[in-house]
Amino acid sequence: MEDYILEMQNITKEFPGVKALDDVTFCVKKGEIHSLVGENGAGKSTLMKVLSGVYPVGQYTGIMKISGKEQEYNSVKDSERAGVSIIYQELGLVGTMTICENVFLGNEIVKNGHIDWDAQNRRCVEMLKRVNLDEKPNTVVETLGTGKQQLIEIAKALNKNVDILILDEPTSSLTEQDSKNLLDLLKQLRESGMTCIYISHKLNEVKEISDTVTVLRDGRTITTRPIGELDENKMISYMVGREMTDVYPAKTHTPGEEVLFEVRDWTVPTRKNPEKNLLDQISISVRKGEIVGISGLMGAGRTEFAMSLFGAWQDKPCSGEIYFKGKKRERFRHPREAIDSGLMYLSEDRKRFGLLLNSDLKVNMTLSSLNKISKGGVIDLDLETEQAMQGVKDLSIKTPSVLQLAKNLSGGNQQKVLIVKALLTKPDLLILDEPTRGIDVGSKYEIYQLMDKMAKDGISIIMISSELPEVINMSDRVYVMSDGKIAGEFDTKESLVTQETLLQCSTGK
């Protein structure tokens, strides 16, 4: 029997309609760096949320033991008490507070009812030394770069006497030098006996620092092996193979020859870390009536790319050249400009960025194209109703009436409402961001059919998707994005593109 500090056995977690974790077993030895890899949606985050108490006992089934003792958390606080600490990709620091205040946030050293600042500062200096950060405790956090902030997060975790440190994509927003420092720190912490769970898409980093690797796919454990037995290719072959459960309609469209849209050297700096570009010299082109897929892992910058093209990123400077319908043009400064020129974007987050949930379907459908059905600012309500009803009919949206509120529809039907909204703007180029996320299989097929039909009607489509089979089957061409850059381009007609090829490209190999 080996010395496991963490044993998670037969963990199953279900969301309505989906099994996010299906009988997962995940065991971590004391003092090792154990990497957890898998595609988007493989269940890594869900598993870590079970481990850190975000999903309390009762919301999942299975057994979890830490140092041999069975754990039943009711909250995140319980997991911290058991020695588990998680550092998310999005940092959880309060920018306006000092390093010391952040490190002790929620854990203040209190003496006689007031904070003992001397003791806190002394301990903070100690912690900063442990994470190799040469800063004063009273430095305000937001004046530091992302790399240093990451180290403060680790100092904060160490301060809680953590035994198991979980890092979720820690290097995704770091420069190379900062990443290297972080990896060195992790190795150093391992020397001192800390156990680390490391989640990353960057397989070269995984290869460099891990002792053991567990691969998840579709909510199941595929394998757990010592790093010696794995290389990057082997990891990839374990990660892919998402079953082709979805059926795809036969392609009936043929892309034209004429290039409709082209962007060259599109560059957007990161807000907080100006040394690193969020998007770095991206160049892509789309032909008329073509479906172009953009594949890539979470955090590769795909949504940011789409939003910045669409003019919804205006507070930050974007640079690069845009050619649209054969003419060079200024970048779009507002979605209105983009829509009026024939570019429309539908967000991956339908509820937050797409729908007016408390308004009816009619209002939702015509919102972007009211200028087409109004005169002197007065809406032709009859025409509006007519258009909306036509949309419901054409896309067979299941609803009793166009007066139904958007929130009362299923995910698939909501997506169709948004597609009607996009079509009413008469777009030449439509960007669909994760068009089938959270949609049942039947509706997915209908959405695929619609996309094919739109392309056949001459609309060009850029489809951003995390589902490799979907990208391969629906696109004429695929760009792979990785770390804010275009990492590869594949023509799905000319050569056989496999899930492995795309994933290899995404993981920066």
Next chain:
Amino acid sequence: MREKRANITGVLYKNSLLIELIIIFALFSFLTNGTFISTRNLSNLMMQGVTCSIIAITMTLVIVSCNCDLSAGTALGCMGTIAAVIQVKAGFGTAATLLVVAACSLVLGLWHGFWIAYKKLPAFIVTLATQLVLKGIILAVGNGASIGPMSDSFSKFGSSYLPNLGESSVHITSLVIALAGCVIFIVISVRGEKRKIQQGLIEANWNKKIIKIVIVVAAIFVVSGIFIFYKGFPYAIVVLTALAAVFHYVVNNTVFGRYVFAVGGNAEAAKLSGIKTEKINMQIYMLHSLIVGVASVIYLGRVGQATPTAGTSFEFTAITGCVVGGTSILGGRGTIVGAVIGTMLMASLDNGMSLLNMGQSSQYIVKGLVLMLAIAMDVISRSKRG
């Protein structure tokens, strides 16, 4: 059985405004031995409520778009003071005075729009700050004294009645207008309903529609009757009705109205739909400020002189009226007609409590609690329904 009960709750909720009106009227009529529902008092009551009701019209747009305005009452007082000073002390004519008030209101709208829409400062703080600034201006311009009287032509807006064409004690002009209003309402409702049925939007349910029309027509007659048997329609009520009708149309039939609701319902989605949210917010504050200017003219006309405390807490009455009338404090939902009725309800409360000689202290407590209750009902019902 349970379904039936849920149905009844739904009907009660939908008509809560009507029910509240009936309860308040019945209660006060009983407690004041009928003084409350005398035509004289009701006419008075509506004249007291008319200023806040006018403010409530555009306050609805402000709240629907997830903004707020705490300076409306003080702005009304300030514009009133300026108008009084230039007319009484500097001898401006009525037309010139009106122009100055309009200019002041546009400046105020631009000021709010600049900070709230374009600089993204929280509306609550900006308008609170403006409130204090305007208070200072009132004292500086008016020297803290009452200024009056206003000229007859100016006072007309607030205190005169439509001329009576007939000779009888019944006010013929008003009667004709009320009848015309009913006919227009019936024609519009029936045509709208017919069109909806024709388009297949709703199933024909004429019984329900007819009951609704009868109730509204009855309400028009009751309200008009108060004036017809007293002194006829005051100009102020005519202005209120006309503005309410115009903004009802704006909300339901224009692109601007649609955008206001979209910005309030989901600002991020609105922006990605191509709506220039900054521009919409700016337009809302400009319009609102202009309407506050109109309200100030009517108020000043009725009172006849500007006082340093004029307009104090009018915004409170207007906001409460909006919320009582079904405007959601969380944005994205509300109606103009509801807001006007809600504000009149608040005026009734005011009037009734004064008739009962209740002290200022208990009046404040009651009004505060009413706002609290209305917001609680709004937020809780909304979170329940998701």
